[in-house]
Amino acid sequence: MSRFLGPEAxxxxxxxxxxxxxxxxxxxxxxxxxxxxxxxxxxxxxxxEALVSHNLSHTDEIYxxxxxxxxxxxxxxRAAEELLALKVRTRLNRLANFTNLHLFVVTLRCDxxxxxxxxxxxxxxxxxxxxxxxxxxxxxxLVFRSPNPAIKIEFQGGExxxxxxxxxxxxxxxxxxxxxxxxxxxxxxxxxxxxITDEILEFCRDHGVYLSSSLDGPEDLHNRNxxxxxxxxxxxxxxxxQKARDIVGHDAVSALMTTSPASMNRARDCSATIREAGRRRx
Amino acid sequence: MTTILKLDHASYSVEAVQKAAYNLIDxxxxxxxxxxxxxxxxxxxxxGSNADFDASLQDFKRELIDQELRMKIKSETEAVRxxxxxxxxxxxxxxx
Numbered sequence: 128m129s130r131f132l133g134p135e136a137x138x139x140x141x142x143x144x145x146x147x148x149x150x151x152x153x154x155x156x157x158x159x160x161x162x163x164x165x166x167x168x169x170x171x172x173x174x175x176e177a178l179v180s181h182n183l184s185h186t187d188e189i190y191x192x193x194x195x196x197x198x199x200x201x202x203x204x205r206a207a208e209e210l211l212a213l214k215v216r217t218r219l220n221r222l223a224n225f226t227n228l229h230l231f232v233v234t235l236r237c238d239x240x241x242x243x244x245x246x247x248x249x250x251x252x253x254x255x256x257x258x259x260x261x262x263x264x265x266x267x268x269l270v271f272r273s274p275n276p277a278i279k280i281e282f283q284g285g286e287x288x289x290x291x292x293x294x295x296x297x298x299x300x301x302x303x304x305x306x307x308x309x310x311x312x313x314x315x316x317x318x319x320x321x322x323i324t325d326e327i328l329e330f331c332r333d334h335g336v337y338l339s340s341s342l343d344g345p346e347d348l349h350n351r352n353x354x355x356x357x358x359x360x361x362x363x364x365x366x367x368x369q370k371a372r373d374i375v376g377h378d379a380v381s382a383l384m385t386t387s388p389a390s391m392n393r394a395r396d397c398s399a400t401i402r403e404a405g406r407r408r409x
Numbered sequence: 410m411t412t413i414l415k416l417d418h419a420s421y422s423v424e425a426v427q428k429a430a431y432n433l434i435d436x437x438x439x440x441x442x443x444x445x446x447x448x449x450x451x452x453x454x455x456x457g458s459n460a461d462f463d464a465s466l467q468d469f470k471r472e473l474i475d476q477e478l479r480m481k482i483k484s485e486t487e488a489v490r491x492x493x494x495x496x497x498x499x500x501x502x503x504x505x
Contacts, residue, residue, distance in 0.1 A: 137430055144489070145485050145490060145491040147483075147493070148486070149479070149482075150475075150482075152475060163490070173480070176495065179478055208493050208496060212493045212497045213496075216496075216497045216498075219497065239456065296463070
């Protein structure tokens with residue numbers, strides 16, 4: 128006795144249902160179809176129209192591919208929805224942990240006025256643009272609602288050191304909450320280092336706070352990119368970097384380079400400056 | 410330079426026309442209005458755009474057909490899509 132039915136039992140009657148998909152025109156004659164799970168297929172535009180109007184023959188060479196990649200299903204394809212769901216679930220699995228990175232913009236004030244900055248900078252003396260403790264508490268509520276076992280809190284601005292008291296408050300509150308939460312907790316301050324002090328650095332050292340900074344190239348370029356009242360952004364960065372390495376640790380401070388139109392012809396200069404200042408982490 | 414395109418409301422939905430207009434927003438400005446059984450599209454080139462206006466009009470008409478096809482696919486597959494999503498998120502504990 129045969130274990131399987133004959134091939135004729137697996138041939139559909141030519142009727143099919145569409146499964147969810149999108150399409151984009153590639154050129155006049157061709158489109159690309161994509162579906163919920165990232166499967167895709169290119170086919171002539173006329174075949175798309177035939178597919179959507181249920182006129183695509185099951186003997187068409189593209190038909191088995193459309194069926195196996197879940198662009199259509201026949202009436203007896205009972206597993207199609209379950210298979211699609213399984214694939215979607217696999218693709219989205221990481222979302223169950225939500226996010227581990229949480230940004231606290233503790234102030235919109237800044238001592239720099241960089242043209243390319245995405246923040247609507249406020250002058251230094253307007254405390255109205257600082258985050259309050261009440262907002263920070265509510266922010267921490269949200270942070271710890273994330274089920275992720277690792278939590279990274281990054282302080283941004285403006286220049287976050289202009290509201291360092293709130294940074295200190297958030298770090299201490301997060302550590303207190305983490306006594307019970309037991310997450311892997313990390314902190315990063317994104318700063319130009321221009322306002323760094325020994326007291327701040329000692330706090331960073333004692334609480335494992337990393338510093339993320341910026342070095343845009345040689346002194347003239349850095350100062351042009353990062354205007355400051357005394358035109359001393361570069362000098363402050365260099366002094367701050369050394370101090371941070373001495374007190375917090377060599378690897379506790381990193382820096383990125385922001386590229387502006389003024390940097391375009393200065394690649395070698397930038398590279399040399401970064402090599403001189405940084406070695407590994409710059 | 411303004412061109413008026415009148416479409417039969419029985420053949421095109423306002424949503425499809427609006428989506429087509431949005432997709433060409435960098436080249437043409439389209440004001441969509443419904444007048445009786447017709448959808449009226451008042452089309453003019455974006456100021457300062459170097460795009461060929463006739464070519465943009467052709468693209469708009471092709472985009473209309475694409476958008477209608479997309480609406481048809483969406484409408485036919487909506488129930489299956491919801492079923493797949495229900496399967497996907499079942500037993501995940503993520504439902505509110």
